[in-house]
Amino acid sequence: MYQKIALAIAFSPRMEALISETKRLVQLFDSELILIHIGKKTDELEAKLDEIIRKTELDSFKTKLIWKEGKPVKMIMQACKEENVDLLIAGALKREGLLTYYMGSVGRKIIRKAPCSVLTLIEPKLDSTVFEKIVINGTQLEITPHVIAMGIDFSKIINAEQVHILNEIKMYGLQMGTASEDSEEEASQTRRELVQHEMKYVEDILEKIELGNVRPNIKVTGGRWAVELARFCEKIDADLLVVGDDHKLNFFDRIFPHDLEDLLSTLPCNLLIVKN
Amino acid sequence: METLNHKEVINLLLQLASILILARVFAEVARKFKQPAVVGEIFAGIILGPTILGNFFPGAHEYLFGAHEMTNIAFDGFVQISVVLLLFIAGLEVELHIVWSQGKKALYIAVASMVLPIIAGFVVAYAFPEFLGVNINDRIVASTFFGLAISITGLAIVARILMDLNLFKTSSGLLIIAAAMIVDVLGWLIFSVILSLSESGTEGLGVWPTIGLTLLFTLVMLTIGKGLINKVLPWINKKLAWPGGLLSLSLALCFLAASFTEFIGIHAIFGAFIIGVALGDSEYLTEKAKEILHQFINNIFAPIFFVSIGLKVNFITGFDPGIVGVVIIVGLLTKYYGAYFGGRIGGVSRKESVVAGIGMSTRGSMDIVLGLIALENGLVTEPLFIGLVILAIIASMSAGPLIGWARNLKI
Numbered sequence: 289m290y291q292k293i294a295l296a297i298a299f300s301p302r303m304e305a306l307i308s309e310t311k312r313l314v315q316l317f318d319s320e321l322i323l324i325h326i327g328k329k330t331d332e333l334e335a336k337l338d339e340i341i342r343k344t345e346l347d348s349f350k351t352k353l354i355w356k357e358g359k360p361v362k363m364i365m366q367a368c369k370e371e372n373v374d375l376l377i378a379g380a381l382k383r384e385g386l387l388t389y390y391m392g393s394v395g396r397k398i399i400r401k402a403p404c405s406v407l408t409l410i411e412p413k414l415d416s417t418v419f420e421k422i423v424i425n426g427t428q429l430e431i432t433p434h435v436i437a438m439g440i441d442f443s444k445i446i447n448a449e450q451v452h453i454l455n456e457i458k459m460y461g462l463q464m465g466t467a468s469e470d471s472e473e474e475a476s477q478t479r480r481e482l483v484q485h486e487m488k489y490v491e492d493i494l495e496k497i498e499l500g501n502v503r504p505n506i507k508v509t510g511g512r513w514a515v516e517l518a519r520f521c522e523k524i525d526a527d528l529l530v531v532g533d534d535h536k537l538n539f540f541d542r543i544f545p546h547d548l549e550d551l552l553s554t555l556p557c558n559l560l561i562v563k564n
Numbered sequence: 565m566e567t568l569n570h571k572e573v574i575n576l577l578l579q580l581a582s583i584l585i586l587a588r589v590f591a592e593v594a595r596k597f598k599q600p601a602v603v604g605e606i607f608a609g610i611i612l613g614p615t616i617l618g619n620f621f622p623g624a625h626e627y628l629f630g631a632h633e634m635t636n637i638a639f640d641g642f643v644q645i646s647v648v649l650l651l652f653i654a655g656l657e658v659e660l661h662i663v664w665s666q667g668k669k670a671l672y673i674a675v676a677s678m679v680l681p682i683i684a685g686f687v688v689a690y691a692f693p694e695f696l697g698v699n700i701n702d703r704i705v706a707s708t709f710f711g712l713a714i715s716i717t718g719l720a721i722v723a724r725i726l727m728d729l730n731l732f733k734t735s736s737g738l739l740i741i742a743a744a745m746i747v748d749v750l751g752w753l754i755f756s757v758i759l760s761l762s763e764s765g766t767e768g769l770g771v772w773p774t775i776g777l778t779l780l781f782t783l784v785m786l787t788i789g790k791g792l793i794n795k796v797l798p799w800i801n802k803k804l805a806w807p808g809g810l811l812s813l814s815l816a817l818c819f820l821a822a823s824f825t826e827f828i829g830i831h832a833i834f835g836a837f838i839i840g841v842a843l844g845d846s847e848y849l850t851e852k853a854k855e856i857l858h859q860f861i862n863n864i865f866a867p868i869f870f871v872s873i874g875l876k877v878n879f880i881t882g883f884d885p886g887i888v889g890v891v892i893i894v895g896l897l898t899k900y901y902g903a904y905f906g907g908r909i910g911g912v913s914r915k916e917s918v919v920a921g922i923g924m925s926t927r928g929s930m931d932i933v934l935g936l937i938a939l940e941n942g943l944v945t946e947p948l949f950i951g952l953v954i955l956a957i958i959a960s961m962s963a964g965p966l967i968g969w970a971r972n973l974k975i
Contacts, residue, residue: 428733429665459723459741460851462657463732465858466724469591469601478727485733510851512661 289441290405294322294373296364296398299333302379305412307344310377312416313407314350316445321351322371326363329355361397373404380408380555399552399561405438408559417558422448423521424530426455426490426506427513431532431564433493438562439530444500451504452524453494454517455486460510483508514551521556530560568634575635579628580642580868586612587867598728600721600960602928605867606953609874619880629875639872646869647933651752651833652818653861654930655840656854657719658745660786666742669910673739674746676906677924678715681898682754685711688894696887697945705761706943712758713938713952714895715902716751716931717744717924718960720862725926725964729971736916740923743903748930752837753778755934756830759941778830782838785821790842797848807856814843814857833933873932873953876939877946884947891951892958899925899959918970928960 295310297303307323314321325337341351354371356363368376378398399406409417424439426432436453443451457463460482467478486508494504509516521529533548551559568576586608594604610616618625629636663670689698689707698706722744723732731737760774800809818836825835843849903924907917935952938944944952 457851458733458738459659459662461854461858462659462720462723463727464851464855465653465862466720466727468855468859468862469595469724512659512847514661515847 289438289445290317290319290374292322292371292373293317293319293375293377294324294368294371295377296324296326296360297337298325298327298360299336300379302412304340304344305414306377306379306409307340307346308414309409309412309416311344311346313375313377313446314347317375319350319374321346322354322367322373323351324354324356324364324367326356326358326360328357361401364398365401365403369403375405375407376402377407377409379412380410380559399559402561402563405563406559406561408555408561410555410558417527419443419446419527419558420449421524421526422451422528422530423517423524423526424451424453424504425513425517425532426453426486426493428455428458428486428489429532431562433496434564435530435532435562436490436493437497439560440494440497440499440502440504442528442530442560443502448502448528450524451502452507452520452526453490453504454507454509454513454520455490456513456516457482457486457508457510514548518551518554518556526557528558528560529556530562532562532564566634568638572632572635572638575628575632576638579635579639582612582628583608583868583871584864587871591867598964600724600928601862602718602721602866602870603957603960605870606873606932606957608867609871610879611874612871613874613876614878615874615880618878642868643872646865646872647936648818648822648833648836649815649861649865650869650929650933651836652815652840653858653866654719654748655837655842656844656849656857657723658748658841658844660745660841660845662738663742663745666739669907669912670739670742670746672910673743673903673906673912673920673924674750676909677717677743677899677903677921678747678750680902680905681715681895682708682711684894684898685714688890696890697884697948699943702943705758706938708758708761709934709938709943710948712751712754713931713934714891714899714955715747716927716934717747717899718926718928718930718956719744719748721928721960722923722926722963725960725967726923728964729967731919731967731971736919736923739907739912739916740920743906743920743924747924748837749841751930751934752834753782755937756825756834759831759937760829774829777828778834781825781828781830781835785838785842786845789839790846793842793846794848797846801848801850807853810849810853811856811860814849814853817843831937833937870932873936876936877950877953879950879953882946882950884951887947888951888954891948892955895927895952895955896925896959914975915970915973918973918975919967922963922966922970925959926963927956929956932956 293310293314295306310321341348354367356367376398380399399408422439422443424436426436463482464479467475470478487506490506517529531548531551587605590604590608591601594601614625686707689696689710690703693700693703698710722740726732726737726740756778757775761771800813818839821835821839822832826832844854900921904917904921907920912920932953935949939946939949
């Protein structure tokens with residue numbers, strides 16, 4: 289699924305935990321690992337990194353180190369492109385402060401600008417996170433069939449216990465408000481059809497996917513998908529949320545946030561952003 | 565404080581009852597013919613007003629709508645509130661995340677579908693002001709107003725049509741909906757600015773201050789205002805009666821915003837619209853709450869407004885076939901081709917652009933509000949306003965069958 293996984297490291301207190309988490313995923317996906325550090329290469333830092341690699345027992349044959357100097361986000365993106373990375377792993381804080389939200393933190397900028405899929409870990413652990421409960425965004429978007437397929441593949445490989453696919457009824461209020469011109473029976477029928485339509489959308493996508501042992505639970509909500517996904521993840525205490533993104537987010541998106549940007553402002557759990 | 569006397573109270577209650585009953589009857593008739601309720605409500609107004617009732621039963625019409633001046637003032641208050649609430653609900657319908665999700669295609673369609681009618685409407689009205697019935701003393705503003713009035717899309721109407729045709733969730737449907745939302749926002753922004761240019765508009769605030777204030781108010785409401793709404797709404801949802809607390813405070817907020825924009829020299833309805841957008845875009849305003857607000861406003865206040873149009877205007881004496889013909893031809897063609905070419909420029913397929921063109925030509929809500937404001941401000945005459953109403957009726961009645969036809973085109 290992922291042939292090359294990259295991890296951006298910054299010698300922060302969470303670095304060791306991030307490398308542990310990455311190591312587990314690299315083993316599960318049988319991938320190559322690329323460690324990227326943006327900053328001056330010094331003997332001290334090299335020694336420190338060697339020590340952590342030894343400690344976490346990374347496979348040195350399948351691990352590549354990249355040292356680059358320059359603007360962190362720009363250089364990480366460049367390294368990902370040069371190495372044809374499929375998945376970039378990054379740490380991020382759960383909540384963005386107002387200033388960070390508008391100015392952006394390195395973690396969030398990476399998420400917004402990455403050319404490949406990004407796995408954001410909000411609480412990396414030394415003994416690795418077990419992704420038991422996975423939630424996939426099933427909202428009708430162009431990228432959704434791909435997101436569901438990737439989410440299911442991910443769930444199969446890491447052997448997730450529960451997989452939920454959430455789909456929203458777009459503009460439910462407007463549609464049902466409009467349906468108030470109809471009789472009670474017709475309005476109820478409209479309501480039923482709205483739900484069935486969204487269920488069928490996800491079912492049709494799942495039909496084309498090899499599910500293996502995964503038994504996804506389809507749930508339909510009314511409201512904005514980012515908010516509903518965040519609420520649902522918090523409610524079931526999900527380990528991972530899988531969403532798609534097919535365009536780069538910029539500063540303007542933060543002034544007038546849309547769904548993905550809403551989601552990034554407060555991450556409900558670990559987040560896998562699938563990109564085309 | 566002056567109050568209505570016994571007879572005036574009875575008169576007001578009879579006015580409201582007759583309006584709501586007849587509006588309901590004709591909305592049901594419209595429903596039977598698969599037409600939007602608004603068409604029936606406008607017809608109800610024509611029947612209750614000087615056109616039919618006043619013509620054939622002048623006594624009854626006089627008793628209902630002409631006997632008590634104080635009652636009519638009180639009723640006008642209801643109409644004013646209805647217009648404000650209509651704009652509030654129009655704002656609630658605008659969902660910015662839907663607009664973002666559709667991206668540039670929707671923007672091209674929206675902008676092109678406005679630019680062409682505005683330019684064409686302006687040129688026609690400016691060239692033939694006496695014939696068309698725009699205020700010659702306020703020629704530029706009145707001509708722009710006419711152009712703007714024929715450039716609006718009826719979002720609620722097109723939503724209904726798309727739902728009936730099972731197109732609401734398709735890419736074409738969402739594209740039309742998003743474009744119509746953009747038209748709404750742009751339309752009311754432009755409206756606020758050009759009304760300030762009118763000599764009969766604001767209290768001499770001036771053009772640039774109005775433009776600045778309008779943009780500032782919009783920006784503040786959609787950023788800081790929305791942030792505050794996001795802080796307050798969860799508390800309202802948790803601590804107060806639901807949906808009672810939310811409904812009363814939402815309307816209070818709407819009236820506050822409307823009075824504020826009126827105070828600073830922008831029309832009241834702009835404040836109602838923008839607060840509607842800010843509130844509707846809040847993640848804490850549940851879809852259920854939106855549904856209740858829709859039902860409450862669309863079935864009580866919208867009929868009062870649409871019926872009141874027929875009460876204000878005599879559709880027989882004011883009917884001018886030449887004006888109506890020009891308004892319909894210019895209105896339909898420019899809106900259609902604007903949206904069509906906008907779609908093509910945005911990379912939308914020919915067939916989808918045709919569907920978008922027809923869908924964007926749907927009218928029947930905000931354009932009538934705009935026309936009425938222009939009429940009340942002396943920018944347009946009664947025959948031109950009638951032309952705009954007839955354009956709205958024809959456009960909303962024909963959109964459904966035309967979209968159905970366009971979907972089967974082999975192009």
